[in-house]
Amino acid sequence: MDSLITAAARALAGGDMLTALKHVALRNDAPALALRGIAMAQLGDFARAKDLLRSAARAFSSHEAAARARCTVAEAEIALVSRDLNHPMRTLGPAQAVLEAHGDRTNAAHAGYLGARLHLLVGHLAEAERILAELDPEMLLPASRSGYWLVAAGLAMRRIRTRAARAALDRAKQAAREAGIPALDVEIDRASSLLQAPAARLSSHNQERLLVLADVETLIASDTLVIDAGRAVVRRGPTVVPLASRPVLFALARTLAEAWPADVTRERLLARAFRAHHADDSHRARLRVEIGRLRKALLPLAGLTATNRGFLLKPHRAGPVAVIAPPIEDDHTDVLALLADGEAWSSSALALALGVGPRTVQRALESLAAAGKAERFGRGRACRWIATNVPGFPTGLLLPARLISA
Structure with a gap:
């Protein structure tokens, strides 16, 4: 790996996306495309990030299966953040298996952590707990380790185990300090505040x-x-x-x-x-x-x-x-609970998370929009929904019984 690729990778690991882009912005080889995709994802341009990562996966040769798998994991993480839940559910497992077969234990562990995060999001708590139990958090880079403990804290909150939640948040905070990424501190502080909010x-x-x-x-x-x-x-x-x-x-x-x-x-x-x-x-x-x-x-x-x-x-x-x-009860409380995480959701992702039909979710969204509690942007498959007022309480406790059972 040449010096510019190494420098860009180090900058990304430290959360310095702009410096990383300066190193690889004019390059179109596979490693540079992958790093540019990750940088664009961290800057919030998910559409461009996915295009770059797919281009990088195609540019790697058939003998570079591990590199392709890393691109797949990065794209799955983008899909997870942008609430395109079908994609990571299909691709994370095979990509993790490829990375493990090639001895890339760090990125394989990262793929596993993302899988646990996905299962927590859709309410499969037992599966998320199983995945976390099989992972060694010390194999993760500090930023991913912080996310690992955030998932553990989220599981503890859903199970209503406050002592375990506080311990996991303390470990997440420690890992975030090692990573030196301010955005992680903000996310952990927000999660910590939920322990003192009306539940x-x-x-x-x-x-x-x-x-x-x-x-x-x-x-x-x-x-x-x-x-x-x-x-x-x-x-x-x-x-x-x-x-x-x-x-x-x-x-x-x-x-x-x-x-x-x-x-x-x-x-x-x-x-x-x-x-x-x-x-x-x-x-x-x-x-x-x-x-x-x-x-x-x-x-x-x-x-x-x-x-x-x-x-x-x-x-x-x-x-x-x-x-x-729940502190707030609504005819569509389950949909509102998912929207209240502050992310933009597609109706198909909401239907998958709640285990109901797309039309049921569409009716709920239209009702919430008419009441001024949700709004949409984009069209067609790019349409996303957000909550207009994010409640200040642990929204996991609003989720229906299917999502919070074992």
């Missing part, structure tokens, strides 16, 4: 207050019967009853918990669960069926008793009952 809204005894993440962790570990509207579960200690796939049952459980220790009228239950403001005999018959199903589902934790007015929630053990919900 949930607690409803108990007709009172509401905001909780930070540590408060949520303490509440879940206590003897309180918790109805978690973010994850659509009912839990007490280690016993968890998931109701994400049964929205009617969860709506009934939440309504009963919000009124506890009082009972709830049948009319209110019908309005909350079925949106039936003018109930007839068929609605009342359906309510009896759903209450029976809920009674069976909650059997490990509580019972349901019929009263003259309606139904009463009766926990099996003495102790408080509380409902925790």
Whole structure:
């Protein structure tokens, strides 16, 4: 490798994109094209960066498989940042295998870290944890090591483990200092601030207050019967009853918990669960069926008793009952949670992350745009969506139950 390529690579590693470009701006050989692509990506020109990296991959000979794989990893990272999620899901694994086969353990580890970051983004927490466990962070360059620990912190926040999150953020900060890249410090500070931001809204005894993440962790570990509207579960200690796939049952459980220790009228239950403001005999018959199903589902934790007015929630053990919900609730909270990370998303990436159809996401985006909560720019396949007001709380707690389960 010649001296200009070496100097450009060192400048990029230190976050000095302009110096790197000065060294290789007029060159069109494969290594120079690759370095120019990485520099343009760091400057935010993703379209030009992808073109340069693809040109570099074509320019490398068939005997330079590792160099091609490095271009593929760089392009996948750009796709990940620009929320083109299909591309990295297809290409990262094969590129990592090529790099490992050629003994490039540093870039192979970087590809693995990117895979963990992708799985965290789309809510595959168990897979992200598996990938991180298989990686040695010491094999990563300081900038990538900082990102590794940011992913670990994100996983800990989703799992509501504040001590682990703080420890991971401390390690990310240390790696960022070694890298000497100011943008990393900003990203870590932003992630750290989420630990002190409102993470949930607690409803108990007709009172509401905001909780930070540590408060949520303490509440879940206590003897309180918790109805978690973010994850659509009912839990007490280690016993968890998931109701994400049964929205009617969860709506009934939440309504009963919000009124506890009082009972709830049948009319209110019908309005909350079925949106039936003018109930007839068929609605009342359906309510009896759903209450029976809920009674069976909650059997490990509580019972349901019929009263003259309606139904009463009766926990099996003495102790408080509380409902925790996201600080902001919206008909399209899951889409808003993803948009609130500050990045520009395509509708196809949102559909992939949420596990729903593209048309469902389009309807949600149009509704959020009409409410002034999201806006679009670009056309066709280049169309991207952003949140107009980024909430100041851990948006991972807003994500639907599928995304925050194991």
